[in-house]
Amino acid sequence: MPKLAYSFYQSTDVNNLAVQLLGKLLFTRIDGELTGGVIVETEAYKGTEDKASHAYGGRFTNRTQVMYEKGGLSYVYLCYGIHHLFNVVTAPKGTPHAVLIRGIEPVQGIDIMLKRRNMAILKPNITAGPGALSKAMGIDKRLNAEDLLGDEIWIEDNGIVFPVDQIVSSARVGVDYAEDHALLPWRYYIRGNKFVSKPNK
Template sequence: MIISKEFYNRSALDVAQDLLGKVLVREVDGKVLKGKIVETEAYIGAIDKACHAYNGRRTKRTEILYEDAGVSYIYFIYGLYHCFNVVTNKKDVAEAVLIRAIEPINELDYISNIRYNKKYDELTKAQSKNLTNGPSKLCLAYLLNKDLNAVKLYEKGAVYITDDNNETFEIVESKRIGIDYAEEAKDFLWRFYIKDNIYVSKK
């Protein structure tokens, strides 16, 4: 079942935790790719110096963060990689959740070929783990790019998120990664991941 718009219309901190275990779906090339979300990070513009919209900053790139909840925010970093985020909370409140890692569920040969030009059973153990255990890696594997910015994730389309997973798990809270510039915000425990999942980017 596709997750409703209302699910996202809450604090990024709540959505970041509740997205764990949900399934990211990418329809592309006649295939339906699925991956379980196993690691997230919350970003809250009002108080978070790591957020692109900190202190009310509004630019052409960040304007999407002020839109209604439940749309994608995909940006380019280092001139090389994309990062996939979910906009949360109500309109004009700039918050989002970064999807940091997913566990691939199906079409393993397809995404392995994209990442390594090999079939899944030809990958080394390290390569199989590295398929989607980071924000840019999952965007590469699932062909997520800026063409999919501002997509409504609560509607069936090129990318959306479903709640098809009933497993139970323990959630770990920790500091976010790669934001040492963010002063006090670098110490916020706003990264969440499924304990012991091998696809988590960093324990």
């Protein structure tokens, strides 16, 4: 399957990109171990004007600088001191939009994912949730600011297009601090998919 092209990531409509990423295949090859899954849940973070975004108000730090780079890079950061969260940087250089990947359905290297997650059998919580999927895919800070057209972490277009009525939008998770932006319906997921993270109402 072809990797998503550089041009795919340059759109400034981050909500549309968050929807477009549903159904795409996220892969990593870490130490030669290939794992991959279908993206089933995303959230849009709209740069400087989004109070839930790390780049809100134009905040520019060592952590957030990659968000300002050209679309098509990874943004991985540590949350709660434990979980690595994976985002896709989008929009042209200077516009710090990002899409958080919150859930994938495993299709490749499931045995490797089970081992990384210390699980015996496949259950949805192996990759349902941004911290969980990062652990299963072997994503950590070493994969921050990686080119998504490279050979460590990338996204492929397998032609899957979910019907519009299969896609649900709702409030983003864990952004209560974002005041009047906390309830924006910028979370997108596949209705009924088992690998969508917990709050799926």
